[in-house]
Amino acid sequence: xxxxxxxxxxxxxxxxxxxxxxxxxxQSASYKLExxxxxxxxxxxxxMLSFGSAQWENLPLTVHLNWPAEVKAPLGVFPVLHIKTAxxxxxxxxxxxxxxxxxAKQFGLLGENEWEELLxxxxxxxxxxxRERLTLRVTWCYKEVQEKALETFFEKELPRWIETHTKxxxxxxxxxxxxxxxxxxxxxxxxxVIDHLKFLHKGDEMVDKIKQGSPEIxxxxxxxxxxxxxxxxxxxxxxxKHASLSQVVYAHxxx
Amino acid sequence: xxxxxxxxxxxxxxxxxxxxxxxxxxQSASYKLExxxxxxxxxxxxxMLSFGSAQWENLPLTVHLNWPAEVKAPLGVFPVLHIKTAxxxxxxxxxxxxxxxxxAKQFGLLGENEWEELLxxxxxxxxxxxRERLTLRVTWCYKEVQEKALETFFEKELPRWIETHTKxxxxxxxxxxxxxxxxxxxxxxxxxVIDHLKFLHKGDEMVDKIKQGSPEIxxxxxxxxxxxxxxxxxxxxxxxKHASLSQVVYAHxxx
Numbered sequence: 001x002x003x004x005x006x007x008x009x010x011x012x013x014x015x016x017x018x019x020x021x022x023x024x025x026x027q028s029a030s031y032k033l034e035x036x037x038x039x040x041x042x043x044x045x046x047x048m049l050s051f052g053s054a055q056w057e058n059l060p061l062t063v064h065l066n067w068p069a070e071v072k073a074p075l076g077v078f079p080v081l082h083i084k085t086a087x088x089x090x091x092x093x094x095x096x097x098x099x100x101x102x103x104a105k106q107f108g109l110l111g112e113n114e115w116e117e118l119l120x121x122x123x124x125x126x127x128x129x130x131r132e133r134l135t136l137r138v139t140w141c142y143k144e145v146q147e148k149a150l151e152t153f154f155e156k157e158l159p160r161w162i163e164t165h166t167k168x169x170x171x172x173x174x175x176x177x178x179x180x181x182x183x184x185x186x187x188x189x190x191x192x193v194i195d196h197l198k199f200l201h202k203g204d205e206m207v208d209k210i211k212q213g214s215p216e217i218x219x220x221x222x223x224x225x226x227x228x229x230x231x232x233x234x235x236x237x238x239x240x241k242h243a244s245l246s247q248v249v250y251a252h253x254x255x
Numbered sequence: 256x257x258x259x260x261x262x263x264x265x266x267x268x269x270x271x272x273x274x275x276x277x278x279x280x281x282q283s284a285s286y287k288l289e290x291x292x293x294x295x296x297x298x299x300x301x302x303m304l305s306f307g308s309a310q311w312e313n314l315p316l317t318v319h320l321n322w323p324a325e326v327k328a329p330l331g332v333f334p335v336l337h338i339k340t341a342x343x344x345x346x347x348x349x350x351x352x353x354x355x356x357x358x359a360k361q362f363g364l365l366g367e368n369e370w371e372e373l374l375x376x377x378x379x380x381x382x383x384x385x386r387e388r389l390t391l392r393v394t395w396c397y398k399e400v401q402e403k404a405l406e407t408f409f410e411k412e413l414p415r416w417i418e419t420h421t422k423x424x425x426x427x428x429x430x431x432x433x434x435x436x437x438x439x440x441x442x443x444x445x446x447x448v449i450d451h452l453k454f455l456h457k458g459d460e461m462v463d464k465i466k467q468g469s470p471e472i473x474x475x476x477x478x479x480x481x482x483x484x485x486x487x488x489x490x491x492x493x494x495x496k497h498a499s500l501s502q503v504v505y506a507h508x509x510x
Contacts, residue, residue, distance in 0.1 A: 003415070005422040008374060015435070018370040075381050075419045095380035097352055098373060115273040118353055119263060125350035126330050136391035142400045149397070152510075160258070164330045167260040180270070 004072040009091050018091065025086035026106060030055035035079035037061075039199075039246045041096055041131075042079050044185075044192040045103065047224075050233035051183070052107030058238060100124070104185035116179045123165065123178045123186035127193045130161045139200060143254045150202060158206060162213045165190070169216035176223035183227060190217065191224035199250040259327040264346050273346065280341035281361060285310035290334035292316075294454075294501045296351055296386075297334050299440075299447040300358065302479075305488035306438070307362030313493060355379070359440035371434045378420065378433045378441035382448045385416045394455060398509045405457060413461060417468045420445070424471035431478035438482060445472065446479035454505040 009018045022029075031049055035042040037060045049056040061078060073080050074094045081093040081103070093099045101121065104110050110117040134157075137149045165178075172178060178186040194217075197206045211218050224230070233239055264273045277284075286304055290297040292315045304311040316333060328335050329349045336348040336358070348354045356376065359365050365372040389412075392404040420433075427433060433441040449472075452461045466473050479485070488494055 003418065005419050007426065008377070008423075009370065011426075015366070015370040015374075016368055019368040023369060074423070075377075076415050077381075093373065093377070095377045095384075097380050098377045101376075102373065111270070113271055113274040114278060115264065115270040118348065118357065119270075121356075122263070122330075122348070122350045122353045125352050126332075129350075132387070133391065136388060137396065141392070142403070145397045145400050160331050163258065164260050168263075168329070171262065171266075 002070050003076050004070070005076070006072055006074050006092060008074050008094070010089060013089065018089070021085040021087050021089040022083070022091060028086035030084045032057055032059040032082040032084075033079055034059040034073070034082060035061060037242055037245050038249060039192070039196060039242045043195065043242070044188045045079060045081070045099060046233060046239075047188050047192065047230055048100070048103045048107055048109060048185070051109070051188075051227065051229045052103070053229065054107070096128070097125075100185060100189075109183065109185045109188065111179050111184055116184075119179045120184045120186045123168065124189045126161065126165070127186070127189045130157065131193045131196060133157055134197075134200070139250065139253045140255050146201075146254060154202075154206070154209070158209060159213075162210060162217065166214040166216045169214075169220065174216045174219065176219040178220065183224070187220050187224055191221045194221050196246075196250075199246045200253075201251065257325050258331050259325070260331070261327055261329050261347060263329050263349070265344060268344065273344070276340040276342050276344040277338070277346060283341035285339045287312055287314040287337040287339075288334055289314040289328070289337060290316060292497055292500050293504060294447070294451060294497045298450065298497070299443045300334060300336070300354060301488060301494075302443050302447065302485055303355070303358045303362055303364060303440070306364070306443075306482065306484045307358070308484065309362070351383070352380075355440060355444075364438065364440045364443065366434050366437075366439055371439075374434045375439045375441045378423070379444045381416065381420070382441070382444045385412065386448050386451060388412055389452075389455070394505060394508045395510050401456075401509060409457075409461070409464070413464060414468075417465060417472065421469040421471045424469075424475065429471045429474065431474040433475065438479070442475050442479055446476045449476050451501075451505075454501045455508075456506065 013021070031054055033042060033045055033049065033056065035058070037058075046058070059082065074092055077094065079096065079099060081099045083091040083093065085091060093102060101110075104120075109120075111120050134153055138146050138153060141149060169178060172180075175181055176187075178184060178190075194207060194210060197203045200206070268276070286309055288297060288300055288304065288311065290313070301313070314337065329347055332349065334351070334354060336354045338346040338348065340346060348357060359375075364375075366375050389408055393401050393408060396404060424433060427435075430436055431442075433439060433445075449462060449465060452458045455461070
């Protein structure tokens with residue numbers, strides 16, 4: 001499909017000037033999240049923007065089961081986060097890990113010090129990869145191998161994730177948070193990964209395995225789901241549309 | 256297999272104390288990288304440790320084609336970076352993105368300001384995912400789908416990566432670096448991903464496609480390969496052993 005490769009920042013600005021635009025009065029920045037009308041890997045980003053009471057909106061891509069007809073993005077992939085800085089510059093961020101670390105930093109979701117930040121990013125990455133393994137080896141994979149890849153996921157990958165995450169959550173006092181005593185990027189990621197599982201073939205079994213196997217992980221999910229600042233967004237028609245389209249797209253996904 | 260879930264930091268230390276141990280006199284820290292005797296996702300980490308003239312050593316895992324018999328790690332996965340801080344504390348980092356961002360920060364491989372750091376992490380992530388897609392959909396996938404997944408990689412994923420990276424390298428002046436005018440994590444990642452491709456089935460064709468398709472990307476690889484601070488490590492017997500074992504492991508890999 002046709003691809004237009006866009007710039008990350010205006011051509012006439014030096015990296016020092018972009019840094020200044022991004023960091024001065026960053027509370028007045030506004031955001032657009034360019035992504036499919038799905039939860040997918042956009043759900044926790046939208047949660048963060050809502051949690052941070054940011055000025056933000058969705059910039060939807062045409063939803064086919066396939067990719068949009070024309071792609072305009074810095075790396076040809078989505079989500080892309082468009083930032084309008086306080087002084088009016090337009091900046092784009094691409095790559096999930098960059099977007100999520102950036103917003104988590106803006107909205108106080110990386111703990112209280114450098115070690116907490118490292119731990120939060122670690123648990124976040126581990127939950128991202130749980131979903132990635134499932135996405136690349138099962139969901140968006142060839143029909144003829146989906147069932148056996150799913151079996152491996154059930155027998156090995158999911159139990160290991162449950163076991164290791166439960167241990168570290170216990171070490172943190174089983175308080176519904178991975179690190180310290182407050183909401184973090186890791187909590188949001190895990191809760192949204194569990195929400196994502198629900199949409200998948202045999203997703204109810206996966207979620208049940210987590211719920212039965214780990215009250216500690218489930219407590220994280222409940223803490224996220226009951227966070228008051230996420231409620232308005234999650235009760236919106238747009239959120240509900242994302243959820244119902246996710247249901248349609250993922251239920252019979254394959255390549 | 257038996258799994259012992261280890262802690263990231265000593266139990267008796269608060270996160271503020273771990274932060275202090277990690278950040279005070281961080282130049283005197285020493286490192287052990289626990290990973291297979293392969294290049295894999297350890298190669299650019301070892302390059303960073305060498306580039307930073309750090310005190311470091313490899314902590315090898317038994318190399319089978321499969322996983323080691325017993326796993327002792329915080330999340331049951333490798334690599335794990337063991338850090339001995341200047342004041343003698345033993346800290347473990349897990350998850351690739353956390354280890355690579357951490358070391359890149361230590362050794363000045365994240366550019367000159369926040370915007371450069373964001374861009375470097377973006378290109379780094381994009382090259383990581385090029386390899387991940389190949390690893391999960393082709394290399395460590397089922398024999399019956401490997402060939403067609405490889406075809407998709409050749410026709411879609413690799414060309415898109417080449418096209419987008421080439422454009423941004425041109426925007427940076429085609430100077431052999433992704434950002435600014437010096438070596439970064441992104442440069443090291445891309446060069447090592449290309450080295451990794453060579454070990455794979457049809458790897459020579461992949462590397463040739465990059466070399467012919469993008470003098471700009473190839474210049475990054477040459478700049479990394481000719482970096483004097485990497486030479487001692489890359490000429491060592493251990494490095495050569497990692498390369499030859501990678502050849503054996505990846506040539507006929509599947510699950």
